[in-house]
Amino acid sequence: MKKSKALELPKFKNEDEERDFWSNIDLADYFESNDLQAVSFPNLKPTSRSISIRLSEALLMRLKEKANELRVPYQSLIKQYIAKGVSGSR
Numbered sequence: 001m002k003k004s005k006a007l008e009l010p011k012f013k014n015e016d017e018e019r020d021f022w023s024n025i026d027l028a029d030y031f032e033s034n035d036l037q038a039v040s041f042p043n044l045k046p047t048s049r050s051i052s053i054r055l056s057e058a059l060l061m062r063l064k065e066k067a068n069e070l071r072v073p074y075q076s077l078i079k080q081y082i083a084k085g086v087s088g089s090r
Contacts, residue, residue, distance in 0.1 A: 007029050007030050009030060063077060063078060
């Protein structure tokens with residue numbers, strides 16, 4: 001069943017109004033599937049959040065030494081280790 005014509009989009013006063021609109025409608029009422037096209041965001045970085053974690057001085061020193069050997073920042077090395085642990089790869 002083909003739709004005759006998609007509904008017109010309203011004008012928005014601000015982002016909050018637009019956000020409310022998009023969260024409460026069915027996109028199929030406004031767009032046909034052939035209107036959509038794939039997009040890529042190559043420079044988009046995942047959101048990160050700071051956390052606090054307590055490590056023994058000895059463990060932190062070993063991590064810093066290992067990072068120095070690998071020539072990477074120690075915090076990046078910690079993130080790599082955590083990611084491997086979470087994914088289950090060894």
